[in-house]
Structures are given as C-alpha cells and as structure tokens.
Amino acid sequence: MSDSTKFSNQKEILGHPQGLFYLFFAELWERFSFYGMRALLTLYMVNVIFEALSTRDYAAAAVYASYGSLVYASTVIGGKISDSILGMRQSIFLGGILMSLGHFVLAIENDIAFFLALAFIIVGNGFFKPNISTFVGTLYEEGDTRKDSGFTIFYMGINIGGAISPLLCGWLGATYGWHYGFGLAGIGMLTGLLFFWSGIKKNVFGDRGLPPSQEVYEKKIMGIPQKTLIPILCFLAAPIIAFLLYSYKSLGGEGTLFEETNIVNLLFYVIGILVILYLGSIMLKATKDERKKLFMAVLITFFMTIFWGFHELHGSVITLFAARNVNLTLINASQTNALNSIFIVLLSIPISIMWTYLAKKKINPRTPYKFGMGLVLAGLSFYILSLSGGSADENGMVPFTYLLLLYFLISVGELFMSPVGLSKITDLSPKRIVAFMMGVWFLSSAYAFQIVGFISKELAIESTDSNVGGLDTLNIYLDGFSLIAKYSLVAGAVVLVFAPLMKRLMGNVH
Numbered sequence: 001m002s003d004s005t006k007f008s009n010q011k012e013i014l015g016h017p018q019g020l021f022y023l024f025f026a027e028l029w030e031r032f033s034f035y036g037m038r039a040l041l042t043l044y045m046v047n048v049i050f051e052a053l054s055t056r057d058y059a060a061a062a063v064y065a066s067y068g069s070l071v072y073a074s075t076v077i078g079g080k081i082s083d084s085i086l087g088m089r090q091s092i093f094l095g096g097i098l099m100s101l102g103h104f105v106l107a108i109e110n111d112i113a114f115f116l117a118l119a120f121i122i123v124g125n126g127f128f129k130p131n132i133s134t135f136v137g138t139l140y141e142e143g144d145t146r147k148d149s150g151f152t153i154f155y156m157g158i159n160i161g162g163a164i165s166p167l168l169c170g171w172l173g174a175t176y177g178w179h180y181g182f183g184l185a186g187i188g189m190l191t192g193l194l195f196f197w198s199g200i201k202k203n204v205f206g207d208r209g210l211p212p213s214q215e216v217y218e219k220k221i222m223g224i225p226q227k228t229l230i231p232i233l234c235f236l237a238a239p240i241i242a243f244l245l246y247s248y249k250s251l252g253g254e255g256t257l258f259e260e261t262n263i264v265n266l267l268f269y270v271i272g273i274l275v276i277l278y279l280g281s282i283m284l285k286a287t288k289d290e291r292k293k294l295f296m297a298v299l300i301t302f303f304m305t306i307f308w309g310f311h312e313l314h315g316s317v318i319t320l321f322a323a324r325n326v327n328l329t330l331i332n333a334s335q336t337n338a339l340n341s342i343f344i345v346l347l348s349i350p351i352s353i354m355w356t357y358l359a360k361k362k363i364n365p366r367t368p369y370k371f372g373m374g375l376v377l378a379g380l381s382f383y384i385l386s387l388s389g390g391s392a393d394e395n396g397m398v399p400f401t402y403l404l405l406l407y408f409l410i411s412v413g414e415l416f417m418s419p420v421g422l423s424k425i426t427d428l429s430p431k432r433i434v435a436f437m438m439g440v441w442f443l444s445s446a447y448a449f450q451i452v453g454f455i456s457k458e459l460a461i462e463s464t465d466s467n468v469g470g471l472d473t474l475n476i477y478l479d480g481f482s483l484i485a486k487y488s489l490v491a492g493a494v495v496l497v498f499a500p501l502m503k504r505l506m507g508n509v510h
C-alpha cells in the first residue's frame, strides 16, 4: 500500500484530517515561542541592551523594526527553497531547530548572543512559518469545502499560543529574570517540533511534504549534497544578519547605519522595486480578467500592510506605553501582548458564524468592504486610546480599560481582514503564481515593520532616566495615537468609497 493510499484512509478528528491537529499543535507551540519572546523584546532592549543610551527607545525601535521586517521577509526565501529543494517537512524541521536555538541563545546574558539569537529566529521563521501554513492546505484535496474552516482552526492555534505565552514568559521575565522568559520560549518551540515529529512517526501526513525531487535533494554542489548545504548556509547567514542588527548597538546613537536609512531599509527598497517589476511583467502577460483580479490581490495586500503597520506597534510603542502610562491590573506590561490573541480566540468563532449568517441572508459584505471596515476599526481603536488622557491621574497614568478597548477593536479589525485576505489571495491569483503571491502576502508583514519602525522612532522618548513616564510621556504618546487614528480612518474611508469599483474588479470572487 502506497503512502498516499494510507493517507486517504486516515482517521478524521472533528471532521478534519487528523494531520491538521498535529500541525495545529506544532504551530501553536511555535507561535508560543515567537510571541513569548516578542512580549519581552522591546522592554528587554530598553531596560538592558540599550539601557545606557539616551536614545534607547529609538535604538530599540530600530532593532525591533529590522527584526520584524527580516523575520517575515525570510519566509519568501524559506518558501522558495522548500518548493524547489527541501520539501515542507525538512524545512519545518530546519526552521524549528534554528528557532529553538535562537530562543536558547537568548537565554544567555550577553549582547552579542542577543543579536545572534535574533538572527537565528529570523532564518528559522523563514523556513517554519510559510511551510507549516502551506502544509495545512495540502491536507485537503482541491475544492474540499472544509479547507476554509481548517484554516480557521489553524488560526485559532496560532492565537492560543500567542495568548498563553506572553502571560507565562512575561511573568517569568518579571519574577525570575528576562532569561527564564526567553528560555521558556525555547522549550515551547521544541515542544512544537515534538508534535510535528510525532505526526510524521504516526504517518498522519501520508506522502505530503516530502522533497519535490529526491535527485535535486541529493544533488551535490561543491561536493556537498543540497540537503546538507542549505542548513550549513543557514548557520553561516545568521552571524551576517546578527552583524547588521548589532551595528545599531556598536554605532551608539548617531552613526550612519543608525539614521533613517540603514542597510536593512535599503534592502527593502530594492526588494520592493523587484517585486513590483516582476508583478508588472506578469500582468502584461495575463489575460484581462486575470489582470483585474491580480490587481485586486496586490491592492488587498497593500491594505493589509497598512493595517499590520499599526497593529505590530503592539510589541513596541504600545508595550512601552503600557509600562509607562497605563494603570495595569492583574498583568504586567509584557503580558499585555497576550490581549490581541485572547480577543482573536474569543472572537473568531462568533465572527465566522456572523459571516455564515449574513451569507445566508445574502448580505455578507464583499472583501473590499471588510477591508475598509478593518482599517476603520484600527483607526477607531487608536482614536479611543488617544482619548484616554482625559481620564489620566496626576502621574499621567490612564485606566486599563482604554488599552483593553484598543485591543478589542483592532482584533475585530484583524478578523475582518487577515483570514479573509489569506483565502482571497488564493482565489484572486492565477494558479501558476499562487505560491509567489503567498510570499508577497507575508512580505506585506515585513513592509509593515518598516511603518512600525518609522512610527516607533517618531514616538521614541529620549531619556536616561529609568523611570520614564508621567504626563510628558503621556502627551507624546497620545498625540502619536491620534495621528495614527487619522491615517487609519482616512485609509479605511478611501477603501470604502472605492469599494464598489473594487468589487467589480474582483469578478466572481466574493
């Protein structure tokens, strides 16, 4: 009996292939490590790594933005290498091992170890994240209507991991020390790998995810088989990336690499231009209908970039704001990073029931309207936060409720956009370039971090005082939030005004 026949005889859990649940837990634990670490990252940089600099907020913002940009940009390379050489299984293993290594290196108290660790996570995520997402898709035959709900379940897994880890790592970090928090993130990643490995041992994936060609996989370059060469190159790439990130530290506050445009920014300008040129050439060759749809795929990716650009501020400016100007109860500042995922877990099912209900009544809004509303919700979330100053006490501390409202509204916005966009990208892209468009979709998160970098640097507070806070800090943040709110509201309004036009370009895609 061949592997694929065995696979089709596989058991189902909750009406889905049982492989989904192995991927669900593997991704849950990977995101546990990713978000547990992110919860501590900015505070650790401001309070430890850059502590001596008067421009420590600025430095932390720059590193956070470069880290975030690279961690998502690497997914394009990891996806490509998996498609052509390694296959998804090996890529996921390689990515997972590199990420665990990164988290464990973070547990070492040393500046150089810190930057090397970030580099390992960047390369590791590039192999893990896109491949585990594509793996989910391969569990279903083409046209299987369970696929969308399979992805919804998977998105829940992501956010269960993202909800628990900031609470645990944030608590460990505050109670026993930063490095225990980082260490726990590493254990999380290893647990994820264990789940994936046990799925393979039990053959729940059949022949899915194997290298596309054994010949290519074994092919030797300079006497080394590609399957070995790629992990070696990953290990060699890490110190180079670490050096790029470390230059922020070594140049102190005002070095050339430290200015608005650094090597990482430049890299993104170049990648951006290449992607636009490539898309332009595809559009020229496409049929009229394909061209319209592809244009819409690019447009929704662009809207998503704006949204993530505000959303990903959670790990930087919003965490610092929570630490300095919010009267927190029950949780500490790094633990506030759990709130987005908690709301996503609570809201995903009600919102997907709402879409089904509206679809039955034939009033389910089409994608451009959902995207417009998502951006308006992001704008509203920041607008409400910008009003919190009215309730501030004499020390410039605002009530926790405002932060909760921010997270609630932006999470609803996320559910209007992110899962919807993911499935629309596959519908709007011509079959021959779906994988590439998925890469572009992830690249949108990378570009979003360039926006995050710009905003976080604008809102960086210059001080050597370890207790930055109070009314002065509050006003800087609130002015920033109200500006973000305006941009997001205007962007949302523009999308809604042009939605009828966009709707037509989407043709039969809802």
Ligand code: GLN
Residues within 6 Å of the ligand: 031, 158, 308, 445
């Ligand atoms: N929260 C989602 C995840 O971690 C999406 C993040 C993103 O693309 N910026 O997968």
